[in-house]
Amino acid sequence: AQSVAQPEDQVNVAEGNPLTVKCTYSVSGNPYLFWYVQYPNRGLQFLLKYITGDNLVKGSYGFEAEFNKSQTSFHLKKPSALVSDSALYFCAVRRAGTLTFGKGTMLLVSP
Amino acid sequence: NAGVTQTPKFRILKIGQSMTLQCTQDMNHNYMYWYRQDPGMGLKLIYYSVGAGITDKGEVPNGYNVSRSTTEDFPLRLELAAPSQTSVYFCASTKRTGGAGGELFFGEGSRLTVL
Numbered sequence: 001a002q003s004v005a006q007p008e009d010q011v012n013v014a015e016g017n018p019l020t021v022k023c024t025y026s027v028s029g030n031p032y033l034f035w036y037v038q039y040p041n042r043g044l045q046f047l048l049k050y051i052t053g054d055n056l057v058k059g060s061y062g063f064e065a066e067f068n069k070s071q072t073s074f075h076l077k078k079p080s081a082l083v084s085d086s087a088l089y090f091c092a093v094r095r096a097g098t099l100t101f102g103k104g105t106m107l108l109v110s111p
Numbered sequence: 112n113a114g115v116t117q118t119p120k121f122r123i124l125k126i127g128q129s130m131t132l133q134c135t136q137d138m139n140h141n142y143m144y145w146y147r148q149d150p151g152m153g154l155k156l157i158y159y160s161v162g163a164g165i166t167d168k169g170e171v172p173n174g175y176n177v178s179r180s181t182t183e184d185f186p187l188r189l190e191l192a193a194p195s196q197t198s199v200y201f202c203a204s205t206k207r208t209g210g211a212g213g214e215l216f217f218g219e220g221s222r223l224t225v226l
Contacts, residue, residue, distance in 0.1 A: 009151070032213060043115075043201055043217035044154075051213075090153065097161065097208040098144065098169065099215055103153040 002095035006102035021076040023091030032094035033074045081109045117218035124192045132187040134202030143185040147198040192225045
């Protein structure tokens with residue numbers, strides 16, 4: 001079965017520091033992976049996706065994600081965190097025409 | 112484009128009552144979805160539709176029903192509401208799910224409390 005795991009419930013980082021939000025996947029066949037962000041009391045917004053090609057995927061708001069096949073990971077990264085990046089982040093995998101989501105990781109960026 | 116619109120945003124139900132959550136999209140998307148979000152549990156797929164007249168069960172369909180009479184609308188029906196259905200419900204849509212596609216567009220959510 002296709003699934004993703006987000007091992008951290010919360011990630012804390014100081015503003016200006018690099019951030020990483022972790023995601024590992026378990027799929028049969030080629031993985032199609034996504035990252036979404038959810039701000040308080042809002043719907044989910046698409047950040048980026050990996051379908052094929054370059055292992056480093058660039059997305060919205062300065063975020064990027066690194067696909068690593070040997071480690072079955074798809075970690076979300078940003079070189080310099082902003083307080084406004086504080087939100088709930090979801091990793092997801094495409095499966096049979098739907099998306100299966102991880103449990104989410106709360107990112108808190110302190111001033 | 113308004114995107115995906117959900118109504119109502121908030122609702123309180125008594126146990127045993129029924130209601131319909133409305134979802135409409137103006138992007139001419141074929142695929143539509145209903146998810147529920149519970150704290151610490153991520154999003155769980157309730158039902159989805161690949162086009163008008165076609166619906167299918169997701170991971171947690173019990174206690175819910177859907178219909179898809181038009182491309183634009185995908186209402187979710189709760190029959191005999193139970194406290195376990197207290198959740199935030201999200202509707203989403205996408206144009207295509209294969210190839211380089213698959214990213215979903217979400218509504219703002221409907222917060223339902225069953226007391």
